[in-house]
Amino acid sequence: xxxxxxxxxxxxxxxxxxxxxxxxxxxxxxxxxxxxxxxxxxxxxxxxxxxxxxxxxxxxxxxxxxxxxxxxxxxxxxxxxxxxxxxxxxxxxxxxxxxxxxxxxxxxxxxxxxxxxxxxxxxxxxxxxxxxxxxxxxxxxxxxxxxxxxxxxxxxxxxxxxxxxxxxxxxxxxxxxxxxxxxxxxxxxxxxxxxxxxxxxxxxxxxxxxxxxxxxxxxxxxxxxxxxxxxxxxxxxxxxxxxxxxxxxxxxxxxxxxxxxxxxxxxxxxxxxxxxxxxxxxxxxxxxxxxxxxxxxxxxxxxxxxxxxxxxxxxxxxxxxxxxxxxxxxxxxxxxxxxxxxxxxxxxxxxxxxxxxxxxxxxxxxxxxxxxxxxxxxxxxxxxxxxxxxxxxxxxxxxxxxxxxxxxxxxxxxxxxxxxxxxxxxxxxxxxxxxxxxxxx
Numbered sequence: 001x002x003x004x005x006x007x008x009x010x011x012x013x014x015x016x017x018x019x020x021x022x023x024x025x026x027x028x029x030x031x032x033x034x035x036x037x038x039x040x041x042x043x044x045x046x047x048x049x050x051x052x053x054x055x056x057x058x059x060x061x062x063x064x065x066x067x068x069x070x071x072x073x074x075x076x077x078x079x080x081x082x083x084x085x086x087x088x089x090x091x092x093x094x095x096x097x098x099x100x101x102x103x104x105x106x107x108x109x110x111x112x113x114x115x116x117x118x119x120x121x122x123x124x125x126x127x128x129x130x131x132x133x134x135x136x137x138x139x140x141x142x143x144x145x146x147x148x149x150x151x152x153x154x155x156x157x158x159x160x161x162x163x164x165x166x167x168x169x170x171x172x173x174x175x176x177x178x179x180x181x182x183x184x185x186x187x188x189x190x191x192x193x194x195x196x197x198x199x200x201x202x203x204x205x206x207x208x209x210x211x212x213x214x215x216x217x218x219x220x221x222x223x224x225x226x227x228x229x230x231x232x233x234x235x236x237x238x239x240x241x242x243x244x245x246x247x248x249x250x251x252x253x254x255x256x257x258x259x260x261x262x263x264x265x266x267x268x269x270x271x272x273x274x275x276x277x278x279x280x281x282x283x284x285x286x287x288x289x290x291x292x293x294x295x296x297x298x299x300x301x302x303x304x305x306x307x308x309x310x311x312x313x314x315x316x317x318x319x320x321x322x323x324x325x326x327x328x329x330x331x332x333x334x335x336x337x338x339x340x341x342x343x344x345x346x347x348x349x350x351x352x353x354x355x356x357x358x359x360x361x362x363x364x365x366x367x368x369x370x371x372x373x374x375x376x377x378x379x380x381x382x383x384x385x386x387x388x389x390x391x392x393x394x395x396x397x398x399x400x401x402x403x404x405x406x407x408x409x410x411x412x413x414x415x416x417x418x419x420x421x422x423x424x425x426x427x428x429x430x431x432x433x434x435x436x437x438x439x440x441x
Contacts, residue, residue, distance in 0.1 A: 010024050010053065017148060018186070019148065019151045019152060019155060023151045024148075025051060025053060027143070027148060029051050030049075030143055031140035031141070031144045032051065032058060032140065033047040033048060033049045034136075034139050034140055035139055036136075038133075038139050040126075040127075040129055042101055044099045045062055046063040046064075046101075046102060047060065047061070047062060048063050049061070058128055059125065060125070060126045061123040062123070062126055063121050064103060064104035064109065064121065064122045064123075066103075066106050066109040066116055066122055067096060067098070067103045067105060068105070068106045071095060072095060073096065106118050153221040156186055156187050156221065156222045157217050157222040160212065160222055160224055161222075163212050163215070164212055164213075165232065165236075166212050167209050167210065167233060167236040167240065168184050168185070168209070169184075170182035170207070170210045170226065171183045171205060172203065172204055172205060172206040172207075175202060175204070178193040178196075179191070179192060179193070180196070180202050182208070182226060184210070184212075184226070187221070187222055187224060188224075189212070189224035190224070190226065191226045191227070191228065194229070195227035195229050196228055196229060197259045197260040197295065197296055197298070198259060198260040198261075199260055200296055208228070208294075209233075209237065209294055210228055211228070211233040212224060212225075212227075213230060228259070229257075229259035231255045231256070231257040231263075232255070233295075234255060234257060234265060234291065234295070235255055235265070237290075238280060238291060241287045241290050242280055242287055244279040245280070249271050249274060250267055250269045250274065250276045250279050250280070251276075252265060252266070253266045253268050254266040254305070254362075256356045256357075256359035257356075258352065258355075261298065261352065262299045262300075262301070262353075262356060263295075263298060263301070263356075264359075265300065266303050266312075266315075266316070267302060267304065267305060268304065277303070280302045288300055288302065301318055301319070301356075303315040303318050303360075309327055309329075309334070309361070310324075310325040310334075311325075313325050313327070313357065313361055314336065316356075316360050317346050317353065317365075317367075319345065320338055320353065321338065321339065322336050322338055322346070323338060323339065324336075327363075332362070333365075333366070334361075334363050335367075336366070337368055337373055338367060339369065339370055340369045340370060340371050342369075354367055
């Protein structure tokens with residue numbers, strides 16, 4: 001074996017696959033052990049190989065487990081094992097069945113290695129062979145390929161699992177239905193339909209920036225889910241374009257997004273003399289325009305975050321001008337008052353502007369014009385007057401009814417107290433006499 005060529009090949013594999021030399025040597029040792037066991041080993045043997053890459057020397061060992069009599073099962077149990085049914089549950093404290101190719105008694109093991117104890121391992125050197133058959137060579141090849149693939153998968157997973165939440169440059173590799181497979185370096189990621197910007201078109205070889213949403217480990221390797229619709233993609237793109245954000249001078253407090261249509265982003269700074277909105281917009285809008293172009297023309301509103309919720313909500317409704325904001329902190333409701341000509345702008349197309357402002361602030365926002373407020377106030381005054389009038393009328397009618405009732409009670413009491421005088425005919429009698437006189441005349 002040419003030692004220089006071997007070392008060069010090993011270094012080349014390590015660089016291409018991103019695997020350490022120790023892993024390659026370990027894989028090679030396992031492959032040689034599998035080939036040795038195939039041609040020269042016996043069933044049950046535990047073969048271990050030590051390979052020195054500097055000298056190219058190979059040493060083969062057989063590994064034995066040291067046991068004592070207490071660890072072994074009696075022969076009666078071994079003979080009776082054949083009668084045990086298959087569905088019978090095994091005993092947890094089951095003892096070892098002695099195998100001369102895997103186990104070694106402690107007395108013999110101490111002759112090889114002094115002070116060895118049961119349950120420890122002893123290695124016995126075997127004769128080294130350099131000539132192997134075709135089947136053994138094929139077995140070694142399969143072991144090497146499989147182990148290198150597993151090592152490469154682990155390296156890729158460990159590398160990209162630490163990149164969750166980052167933005168990377170990707171190239172469209174292939175399109176299968178609505179799923180887009182993109183090359184992001186050592187591995188391909190997948191862009192599902194729900195993570196795509198609505199209406200965005202893809203073509204082979206297209207270069208885009210994508211957000212690494214999730215990295216999953218599967219038997220086939222790392223499964224990387226990409227996104228173009230996730231809100232944090234916008235904040236990461238601003239961090240790339242705006243140095244003030246990447247250094248922490250300007251902070252992104254909140255973000256609300258409807259992919260492909262519009263995004264609102266709230267920024268804040270504690271540094272004096274720094275304009276957070278101007279820093280994100282850039283000279284002649286150069287910085288924000290770069291982000292807009294990357295997102296396919298998506299509109300972006302940059303507003304200033306404020307501790308005062310009334311001012312923050314007023315800023316969030318930009319570009320509409322807000323006259324006043326009435327807030328209810330208990331219910332987290334807000335009513336924004338805008339001029340009549342700004343009402344449609346504040347609400348936005350299909351309510352988009354107020355909907356994004358509500359997402360950005362976390363408050364429920366109602367939009368009202370100044371004329372609507374005036375009309376409401378007039379109606380309230382009118383309603384109050386009508387209520388007052390009704391009360392007064394009720395009071396007047398009530399007083400009249402009380403007077404009538406009092407008068408009726410007085411008349412009743414008078415009739416009961418004053419009886420008719422004796423000898424004086426009742427009124428009915430008078431009338432009858434008068435009628436009789438009229439008839440006579």
